[in-house]
Amino acid sequence: MVPRVVVTDKLRSYGAAPREVMPSVEHRSHKGLNNRAENSHQPARQRERAMKRFRSAGGAQRFLSAFSGISPHFRPRPHLMAAHDYRAEMTVRFAIWEHITGVATAA
Secondary structure (H helix, E strand, C coil), X not given: CCCCEXXXXXXXXXXXXXXXXXXXXXXEECCCCCHHHHHCCHHHHHHHHHHCCCCCHHHHHHHHHHHHHHHHHHCCCXXXXXXXXXXXXXXXXXXXXXXXXCHHHHC
8 A cells, every 4th residue: 555645844854765665746845744743652661761871772671660560659640639638648648658678666
């Protein structure tokens, strides 16, 4: 199946490839036309962002595998609750965390 239109960003070198490979297909180059394609890359970009400040992919994986179980504990989705309920929930969650980690007894 041949595409009807090829959409790329404004990089000048993108113009030559569609002309040579698929001369019958229209090529559109515009700043906003490929937003749908760029949004499909967001999970990859989030993984790249998470990889920052780690020395290796293995180190990042070890940290993130442990952190993925802890992280939701401190993110109770505040947009679904009232502010006073959120504050009360976070107080309880931090008390649980301090109890588990032994911070409360060490202080």
